[in-house]
Amino acid sequence: MKKSILIVEDTEDLAQLLHDYMLLAGFQPYCLHEGNGVVEWVKTNHPDLILLDLMLPGKDGIEICRELRSFSRVPIIMVTARVEEQSRLTGLDLGADDYICKPFSPREVVARVRAVLRRVVEAVPIKSILQLDPEKYQANINGRILTLTVVEFHLLSLLAGNPGRVFSRNQLIELIYQDQRVVSDRTIDSHVKKLRKKINEIHDRELIHSIYSAGYKFEES
Numbered sequence: 001m002k003k004s005i006l007i008v009e010d011t012e013d014l015a016q017l018l019h020d021y022m023l024l025a026g027f028q029p030y031c032l033h034e035g036n037g038v039v040e041w042v043k044t045n046h047p048d049l050i051l052l053d054l055m056l057p058g059k060d061g062i063e064i065c066r067e068l069r070s071f072s073r074v075p076i077i078m079v080t081a082r083v084e085e086q087s088r089l090t091g092l093d094l095g096a097d098d099y100i101c102k103p104f105s106p107r108e109v110v111a112r113v114r115a116v117l118r119r120v121v122e123a124v125p126i127k128s129i130l131q132l133d134p135e136k137y138q139a140n141i142n143g144r145i146l147t148l149t150v151v152e153f154h155l156l157s158l159l160a161g162n163p164g165r166v167f168s169r170n171q172l173i174e175l176i177y178q179d180q181r182v183v184s185d186r187t188i189d190s191h192v193k194k195l196r197k198k199i200n201e202i203h204d205r206e207l208i209h210s211i212y213s214a215g216y217k218f219e220e221s
Contacts, residue, residue: 002028003117006047008038008064009079010056018051021106027113035059039067042074043134049075049113052096062094069095070154070175071134073161075116079104094175095162129220130160130207144202151176152195155188159208159218168215192216 005027009015015031022029030047032038036058042050050068054061065076078099097116100109132139137153139146148156154176159167167175169185177183196208209217 002026003048004028004030004045005113006038006042006045006050007031008033008035008050008056008061009053010034017106018109021110022113025110025114035061035064038064042068042072047074049077049117051077051079051100051109051113053079055081065094065096066175069158069161071132071157071161077109077112077116093171129203130156132157132160141199141203146198146202148195148198151191152198155191156195156208156218159216163218163220166211166214166217172215 005022007015007018007022007029009018009031010033012031012033015033019029019031030045032041035056038052038059052061052064056064059067061078061080065078068074068076073095076096078096079102080099081102097119098112100112129142130139131141132153134153134157137148137150139148139153139156146156155172158172158175169188172188173183173185192208192210196206199207205220207218207220209219211217
């Protein structure tokens with residue numbers, strides 16, 4: 001089956017150029033030309049990779065990346081202008097897998113897409129004991145349901161969607177509380193404590209690990 005590539009680019013000529021090159025390379029490309037609706041499209045269609053422009057009408061690429069990483073590990077390649085260094089770094093910090101600077105060669109984009117997809121295949125872990133259903137905000141471990149609050153679900157989804165990656169408390173606050181409310185480090189610690197307690201009631205191994213002076217990570221082994 002062909003890998004599906006979502007191209008989010010507001011310049012339609014450029015989007016069509018990328019579409020044509022992806023098609024020739026053996027992928028199944030789809031194009032969206034504004035930020036609104038991208039997250040919903042991803043939830044419905046589950047692309048294998050996203051080429052995401054930073055500057056978009058509606059939601060910008062940073063906001064879209066932040067929302068996607070709250071529930072999905074779909075590979076994201078940010079497409080940026082060279083002058084947008086800080087935004088590019090922010091995108092990588094939020095979990096983007098790579099970036100490409102404009103102007104670019106379409107062949108380079110194809111090569112980058114293949115490289116990222118290759119890394120994803122090589123990094124596929126043994127089947128996880130944890131299953132997440134973002135539509136129902138439901139999680140289960142080995143078939144046993146975890147009863148979680150919405151915040152606990154988002155926290156677990158973010159950590160489990162990035163196994164081994166250490167998130168600082170500030171990163172977790174920024175990614176989970178997107179309404180910009182004021183939240184302290186202790187609030188995150190409290191959510192982690194409650195989440196661990198619920199997990200320990202049905203599973204005998206620690207899944208959420210504390211990294212001293214750094215934050216938290218998810219690891220099954």
